[in-house]
Amino acid sequence: xxxxxxxxxxxxxxxxxxxxxxxxxxxxxxxxxxxxxxxxxxxxxxxxxxxxxxxxxxxxxxxxxxxxxxxxxxxxxxxxxxxxxxxxxxxxxxxxxxxxxxxxxxxxxxxxxxxxxxxxxxxxxxxxxxxxxxxxxxxxxxxxxxxxxxxxxxxxxxxxxxxxxxxxxxxxxxxxxxxxxxxxxxxxxxxxxxxxxxxxxxxxxxxxxxxxxxxxxxxxxxxxxxxxxxxxxxxxxxx
Amino acid sequence: xxxxxxxxxxxxxxxxxxxxxxxxxxxxxxxxxxxxxxxxxxxxxxxxxxxxxxxxxxxxxxxxxxxxxxxxxxxxxxxxxxxxxxxxxxxxxxxxxxxxxxxxxxxxxxxxxxxxxxxxxxxxxxxxxxxxxxxxxxxxxxxxxxxxxxxxxxxxxxxxxxxxxxxxxxxxxxxxxxxxxxxxxxxxxxxxxxxxxxxxxxxxxxxxxxxxxxxxxxxxxxxxxxxxxxxxxxxxxxxxxxxxxxxxxxxxxxxxxxxx
Numbered sequence: 005x006x007x008x009x010x011x012x013x014x015x016x017x018x019x020x021x022x023x024x025x026x027x028x029x030x031x032x033x034x035x036x037x038x039x040x041x042x043x044x045x046x047x048x049x050x051x052x053x054x055x056x057x058x059x060x061x062x063x064x065x066x067x068x069x070x071x072x073x074x075x076x077x078x079x080x081x082x083x084x085x086x087x088x089x090x091x092x093x094x095x096x097x098x099x100x101x102x103x104x105x106x107x108x109x110x111x112x113x114x115x116x117x118x119x120x121x122x123x124x125x126x127x128x129x130x131x132x133x134x135x136x137x138x139x140x141x142x143x144x145x146x147x148x149x150x151x152x153x154x155x156x157x158x159x160x161x162x163x164x165x166x167x168x169x170x171x172x173x174x175x176x177x178x179x180x181x182x183x184x185x186x187x188x189x190x191x192x193x194x195x196x197x198x199x200x201x202x203x204x205x206x207x208x209x210x211x212x213x214x215x216x217x218x219x220x221x222x223x224x225x226x227x228x229x230x231x232x233x234x235x236x237x238x239x240x241x242x243x
Numbered sequence: 244x245x246x247x248x249x250x251x252x253x254x255x256x257x258x259x260x261x262x263x264x265x266x267x268x269x270x271x272x273x274x275x276x277x278x279x280x281x282x283x284x285x286x287x288x289x290x291x292x293x294x295x296x297x298x299x300x301x302x303x304x305x306x307x308x309x310x311x312x313x314x315x316x317x318x319x320x321x322x323x324x325x326x327x328x329x330x331x332x333x334x335x336x337x338x339x340x341x342x343x344x345x346x347x348x349x350x351x352x353x354x355x356x357x358x359x360x361x362x363x364x365x366x367x368x369x370x371x372x373x374x375x376x377x378x379x380x381x382x383x384x385x386x387x388x389x390x391x392x393x394x395x396x397x398x399x400x401x402x403x404x405x406x407x408x409x410x411x412x413x414x415x416x417x418x419x420x421x422x423x424x425x426x427x428x429x430x431x432x433x434x435x436x437x438x439x440x441x442x443x444x445x446x447x448x449x450x451x452x453x454x455x456x457x458x459x460x461x462x463x464x465x466x467x468x469x470x471x472x473x474x475x476x477x478x479x480x481x482x483x484x485x486x487x488x489x490x491x492x493x494x495x496x497x498x499x500x501x502x503x
Binding site: 082 | 495
């Protein structure tokens with residue numbers, strides 16, 4: 005995949021080139037405003053690049069596609085639909101029984117049993133986030149794009165949600181591209197962490213996270229990887 | 244009692260009723276003390292209301308007014324909501340049409356009365372046309388702004404699931420704008436109720452507005468005038484209550500501030 009973009013005279017992404025394998029979990033890591041969200045939007049087809057292109061499975065991306073679902077922060081769920089309605093949103097073409105079956109399956113997978121008829125306003129932030137992931141998974145996409153999905157959650161819920169996401173990823177094996185500015189989050193989740201520099205965003209380095217799940221976040225290897233990324237970004241790991 | 248304490252159940256009804264009774268008492272005493280021969284006391288008004296009911300005028304007039312408001316308002320909503328959605332969805336269309344709408348909008352429906360009589364004659368149609376005008380513009384503008392305010396995230400999510408533009412409007416844009424559209428409908432109905440009274444005072448010879456002007460013109464029956472005024476207030480309140488109920492429905496409630 006090669007994409008380059010300049011919009012409004014601001015060069016947001018510069019000469020970014022990245023390959024993502026099927027079933028891989030990749031984190032795009034960089035400071036706020038560096039252009040990593042823009043990159044994700046380009047990959048998802050919401051923004052077309054000024055130069056370069058995105059190819060998925062050999063096919064150039066021309067726009068958003070139900071085979072690749074973008075998950076916003078929890079605010080992307082539709083507040084006028086119930087939990088069931090949200091999960092079933094992308095399934096209107098399926099026969100009724102198949103649809104009900106899928107809805108039930110994903111409600112269970114993301115742990116929202118008992119909340120089928122609830123509206124998003126009655127759910128907590130973490131539940132809304134799981135609902136949005138369930139809505140995305142229900143259409144059985146090949147890829148998921150997550151844009152700082154846990155950014156609005158408190159740190160305890162965030163930790164739990166990471167575990168949930170890994171559990172779901174291991175069950176469904178989707179290709180995931182996950183944007184975050186949280187170094188720890190990236191190392192806990194990803195197979196590979198793509199470290200991006202400030203605007204215009206370039207890929208500064210790609211770090212393979214060679215630790216098996218579940219990851220011990222106080223192991224030597226974990227700390228080594230973390231310190232390595234700190235150094236790449238140019239931060240001393242002292243506060 | 245501090246401000247955090249839940250009011251007791253009886254207090255919820257007691258104080259508002261108390262205030263209303265106080266108002267009636269003040270009214271009664273003012274009439275007594277000023278010894279006015281023209282302005283009626285609450286008791287005169289109550290007798291007047293009873294007279295209207297026994298003559299069968301009350302129900303008929305209320306029915307006439309409500310029917311006019313309902314017809315004009317429903318036509319206004321049926322044309323105004325789709326037009327507003329369209330204008331909100333296609334900024335180019337709004338750019339072309341909006342100045343004309345914004346110019347027509349501040350013209351009071353009352354100012355249309357002479358024209359509507361020329362077009363439709365004295366009768367139901369003229370009144371319905373005025374109500375239509377009164378509700379159409381607020382509904383169009385509210386629907387248009389509602390669509391513009393739909394967070395782009397919802398539209399993008401809808402597109403991501405592969406919806407066609409028509410489906411996107413039906414399944415995402417419309418439900419996302421519904422709370423604001425309902426606010427527009429509620430405002431429009433309030434205006435429509437104001438306008439029907441004015442219309443019936445000039446352009447027609449039945450309805451609650453006609454009751455007000457006719458009671459004065461035929462024998463200076465101010466007890467009936469005030470009875471009709473109170474009736475207008477009560478019905479206006481009832482119409483507003485219907486919309487307050489609609490706002491509480493769960494599929495639109497998220498769009499309103501009254502959390503918890």
